Amino acid sequence: MGEEVARQDFTRDDRTRYRTKVRRCLDVFERMLSDARFEFERPMTGLEIELNLVDERGEPAMRNAEALEAIADPDFVTELGQWNLEINVAPRRLADGGVSGFEESVRDSLNAAESKAAKVGAHMVTVGILPTLRAEHLEIDALSVNPRYALLNEQVLAARGEDLQISIDGVERLQLTADSIVPEAACTSTQLHLQVSPEQFPAYWNAAQVVAGVQVAIGANSPFLAGKELWRETRIALFQQATDTRGDELKAQGVRPRVWFGERWITSIFDLFEENVRYFPALLPICDEEDPVRVFERGDTPALAELRLHNGTIYRWNRPVYDVVRDKPHLRVENRVLPAGPTVVDTLANAAFYFGLVRALVDQDRPLWTQMSFSAAEENFFAGARHGMEAQVYWPGLGTVPVVELVLRRLLPMAHEGLVRWGVQAEERDRLLGVIEQRCLTGVNGATWQARTFHDLYDHSGLDRAEALRAMLRTYRTLMHSNEPVHCW
Numbered sequence: 001m002g003e004e005v006a007r008q009d010f011t012r013d014d015r016t017r018y019r020t021k022v023r024r025c026l027d028v029f030e031r032m033l034s035d036a037r038f039e040f041e042r043p044m045t046g047l048e049i050e051l052n053l054v055d056e057r058g059e060p061a062m063r064n065a066e067a068l069e070a071i072a073d074p075d076f077v078t079e080l081g082q083w084n085l086e087i088n089v090a091p092r093r094l095a096d097g098g099v100s101g102f103e104e105s106v107r108d109s110l111n112a113a114e115s116k117a118a119k120v121g122a123h124m125v126t127v128g129i130l131p132t133l134r135a136e137h138l139e140i141d142a143l144s145v146n147p148r149y150a151l152l153n154e155q156v157l158a159a160r161g162e163d164l165q166i167s168i169d170g171v172e173r174l175q176l177t178a179d180s181i182v183p184e185a186a187c188t189s190t191q192l193h194l195q196v197s198p199e200q201f202p203a204y205w206n207a208a209q210v211v212a213g214v215q216v217a218i219g220a221n222s223p224f225l226a227g228k229e230l231w232r233e234t235r236i237a238l239f240q241q242a243t244d245t246r247g248d249e250l251k252a253q254g255v256r257p258r259v260w261f262g263e264r265w266i267t268s269i270f271d272l273f274e275e276n277v278r279y280f281p282a283l284l285p286i287c288d289e290e291d292p293v294r295v296f297e298r299g300d301t302p303a304l305a306e307l308r309l310h311n312g313t314i315y316r317w318n319r320p321v322y323d324v325v326r327d328k329p330h331l332r333v334e335n336r337v338l339p340a341g342p343t344v345v346d347t348l349a350n351a352a353f354y355f356g357l358v359r360a361l362v363d364q365d366r367p368l369w370t371q372m373s374f375s376a377a378e379e380n381f382f383a384g385a386r387h388g389m390e391a392q393v394y395w396p397g398l399g400t401v402p403v404v405e406l407v408l409r410r411l412l413p414m415a416h417e418g419l420v421r422w423g424v425q426a427e428e429r430d431r432l433l434g435v436i437e438q439r440c441l442t443g444v445n446g447a448t449w450q451a452r453t454f455h456d457l458y459d460h461s462g463l464d465r466a467e468a469l470r471a472m473l474r475t476y477r478t479l480m481h482s483n484e485p486v487h488c489w
Helices: 013-034 062-070 097-120 145-162 182-186 199-219 234-242 248-252 269-279 290-298 305-311 345-363 372-391 403-422 427-444 446-460 465-480
Strands: 045-054 076-078 085-092 123-125 163-168 173-178 189-196 318-325 328-339 392-395 397-401
Touching: 013 269, 013 290, 013 305, 045 097, 045 345, 062 076, 062 085, 062 097, 062 189, 076 173, 085 097, 097 123, 097 345, 097 427, 123 465, 173 182, 182 234, 182 328, 189 465, 199 269, 199 318, 199 328, 199 345, 199 372, 199 392, 199 403, 234 372, 269 305, 269 318, 290 465, 305 318, 328 345, 345 403, 345 427, 372 392, 372 403, 372 446, 392 403, 397 403, 403 427
Parallel strands: none
Antiparallel strands: 045 085, 045 123, 045 189, 076 085, 163 173, 189 328, 318 328, 392 397
């Protein structure tokens, strides 16, 4: 989302040209899939983590521009809100110590960035939603200065034609009206990337959809928004509503949301890109000069800029990615369901569980997604987001079961086997999947720790709600830097 844009005004002709160009890109993409011109022999994995900035009290620090200048590291980039940053971790293979390499790289980068950002009064927090965010922080003046964000905000609100309505029923109830997409910035995520071949892509995407509900339940870390305790992973509901271009009438007509779980199992990555073009109008109709047909027919690799830009404005929880590195195209599944944090070791434990589990599912003789409806996977996803560790989910052959029981008895052994097939060393497997195991045995993830600590302060110490949340967050930030997994806090 952080790339610069070249213009801010669009005409009807611009939109017509863009639609034509996107369809031209889609045609070329289909031809590329048939010609098998993709790199996948040495599959890489990637990691992105979105961060929050706070001041000493635990209040949001609207200083990402100053923090970036102080950090001076190209791996750190701006995000939607002025209290947001993102770190992009260099991709690597999982084998031969790759998982530990991720952990070491992230910890070193975050520690160095924290010490530099602290000099401008900003401290980093990895959490799904900053619990001290209040309604007054979610105004248009909190938007980051990158012109793409202002343009995206204008286009979403223009497509919708009215203010955004945020309504979330959880432990408590929240209703907000927003005249910008800034509430989306409250959602800070971890994104996991997995490079796959065109032939493998549908199996890995389907597998990622199957496990999404379990992932979000076990990894939940977003129980508070605007002072209210809502879902265990409130970020899921908030993100969908904060970027919704549909008014009530379009919802009633069944128009798809731009933040989307999907509606069917796929047989090709082309299914997803074709759905993008068929169902969603352009938000940013910016045309590149490249003619993808000419580039492809002369034997070079087209950027497919319009297709990629369009894909970037449709926020699937498991998103298809087409990218080009050193003139070689590749495909990735981008898993977007997880929140940030609580610690780096928790983040890497979540990643190891995901990478191992999807590999095990893909390698099964009978695909699991052929044994369950797509709607069951979607219901699992929202149950996991709403209830976290206490969620009940459906699993073929077992029926509806507690998610922690499913993980302990069935999924952790599968994740271990999947990591073996990726070439992950036994010490790494045991340590990181042991974090997931202990999380399930103790019933403690980031969301349950936040809620429990808040209630200890608010219910028994006489602090008001805002100060109890600030005190909880200050403790969270201290423990976060210990890199002890959250079940040990």
